[in-house]
Amino acid sequence: MSSEVIYRQLGRNGPKVAALGFGAMGLSAFYGNQVSDAENHEVIKAAVEEGCTFIDTSNIYGPPMGKNERLIGALLKDLEFRSRVFICTKFGLYFSENGVKVSGKPEDVRGWCEEALTNLQVDYIDLYYQHRVDRSVPIEETWKELKKLKEEGKVKYLGISEATEEEIRRAHAITPISALQIEFSPWTPDIKENGILEVCRELGISIVAYSPLGRGFLTGAYKSPADFEEGDYRRITPRFQGEAFKENLKLVDALKEIADKKGITPAQLTLAWVLAQGDDFIAIPGTKKIKYLKDNIGSRGVTLTTEELQSIDEIVNRIKVVGERYETGFSNVNAF
Template sequence: MTNSTVPQRRLGRNGPLVSALGFGAMGMSEFYGAIDEKSEEESVALLHKIIDTGCTFWDTADMYGTGRNEQLLSRVLKTRRNEVFLCTKFGIVRDGTSGGRSVCGTPEYVRKACEASLARLGVDTIDLYYQHRVDPLVPIEDTVAAMAELVKEGKVRYLGLSEASAETIRRAHAVHPIAAYQVEYGPWCLDIENDGRLATCRELGIAIIAYSPLGRGFLTGAIKSPADFGEGDFRKYLPRFQPGAFEKNLELVHEFERIAAAKGVTVSQLCLAWVMAQGDDIIPIPGTKREKYFFDNWGSLNVKLTDAELREIRELIAKLPVEGTRYPENGMKLVNL
């Protein structure tokens, strides 16, 4: 499952080694523009190349494309399962009719969701199983106890949480070891550094899995205007991409472009290298549908930032704070619970 030529990071204090840079598959099925049969075929071809490169820490969830993302990955896993460390998530329930979302963490649902993911993925075991969002109506102890039963049965190897509060992480870990904590983290989202979550994970030996480390593509510099978002791109509804906030946030991107140009790297490589430099317990999982962007991101493993560069980026983040929340109001109610 590991390639000795690729940098590795440990998943938690006593967990397995995985590729230091992972891959988030979400955008291959939804959220970042229209998906058709041709794009799915291109995604399958890219997934094979991603394995060949040594990026074998893969992230999906049952709600991405309402199950289609897991089914997409199954097309590759059916012949290359042993080469991938497979992570998926449960807990966000989508209404197939209205498109509405709710959260469920009941023990009964944990088992039902796991069985459904195993079937869609076409695998016997999920390497890392996350609770995608905390259910405020179900004690975390009950949810994690049900997840732990899946470990005993061999259906799941390691457990994770996503966007839970420091207190919830601690309570969950007391029931069964939590190997990984997935959260938005990157140059324009440092929330976990200031509210105890990062410190709690480090105290307990839990790896930080950083999703959207490139600010949902914004920090790459490829997006110049809100008009760049096409049909089916959910970013046009996020507060940070609204007119006014967009232009202000672009100031930080311009500064990163300046630093990256001086160093001879891309902005994506600069940002990912910065995230990985924040600790060897942090594993970013950028996603893309395009081969050139994947290899651009992968190149960040060869970028080493000096202490002066790390300080300069920190100072810029403090000087140009991000405008707008990560999600609309309803989405923000589901994080840090």
């Protein structure tokens, strides 16, 4: 089973990037116990060595703000390493005394961009996303500032995350969007049903699928909520609690049955399914362990037949996921 790197064009006029990237959030935030920077650096370097050079972070991945960006920046200051990486980061969310808040004010956009450049120790950001839309600010104001940052050479390409069809169109009218980052997997297939995929294809916008393994759930590694470490925010997420957890295992079991027949892992099956949705799809699974990274990379050598894809689609359509994606405290911004 080959694991050659798969490349896909970013947006209508962007560069070729690795279709299987690396989401760095879990190295600094939200998924239980943290390890040393040295251990995290080994995982990042291993990902890049294996061709997962499309690296995703955000200024909110902490706390404190900028923690994950600085972790990656310690490696990016090496110009040879920087030359191999397509670095993506995001702005728009911040920590406050009352939880996670959102801002799309032009002055905040510029300030966060400058901070990201410093944190990442780079001269420019390859792909800069609006992490969540601030619906108290006309999106045109936010994107006019982003257009200026692009014209100044501080960012190369622009993206948006978890936006509506109308917001995508309005932002794209100001300056082209290259990528929509959105949660997508067999247990979050919403964009195939709500019109967002169609508008992205109309406008030439790539889909960057975050949590393509359902925050680890679809790997089959978790049998009960107690399997999550203390401090892991999945413990307070509706989809991972009580009866919802038990019901959602039906989807995991059905996917595992197909994977077993094919002689691959559930993670490999799931990632192969995500990437099989079209040449405009990029996936950014994350992990804190090299062994899981290697398992994910194995998906690059998986080819799903038409019958297998139809079987997975049938499962996704038949087994409905129970529970919201985010707990109540984050529901107003869908924070991550």
